[in-house]
Amino acid sequence: MSFSSLAERQILKAQADGQMDNLEGEGKPLPERAPGSYTSAATMRIMAQAGAVPREIELKKEIEVQRQVVQKAKGSPSWKSEMAKLADLQCRHAIEQESRKRFFT
Secondary structure (H helix, E strand, C coil): CCHHHHHHHHHHHHHHCCCCCCCCCCCCCCCCCCCCHHHHHHHHHHHHHHCCCCHHHHHHHHHHHHHHHHHHHCCCCCHHHHHHHHHHHHHHHHHHHHHHHHHCC
C-alpha cells in the first residue's frame, strides 16, 4: 500500500469521525509559502534520521573552527595562509548553499 493511499484513508477516517469539522481556516486557501520549503525540510529530516550530515553543515562547522585558528594566528606569519583557508571554506559553503537552493526551486 502506498503512502498516498494510507494518508487518504486516514483523512477519510478523520472526516467520517468529524475531526475535520470547524477547523481554523476551513474553506480558505492555504497560506503562501516559499518554494522548496517542504522539500527542503523533508530532505533534511530524512538525512538526520539516517545519520547523514549535509556538506553545507559540515562546512559551517569547519568555518567556525577555522575562525578560531585565524584569531589565534593574528599577528603571526601563518595568519595570511589561515585567512586564505577561511576564505576558501566560506566560498565552498556559499556554493553549497546556492546549489541546495537551486536544487529545491
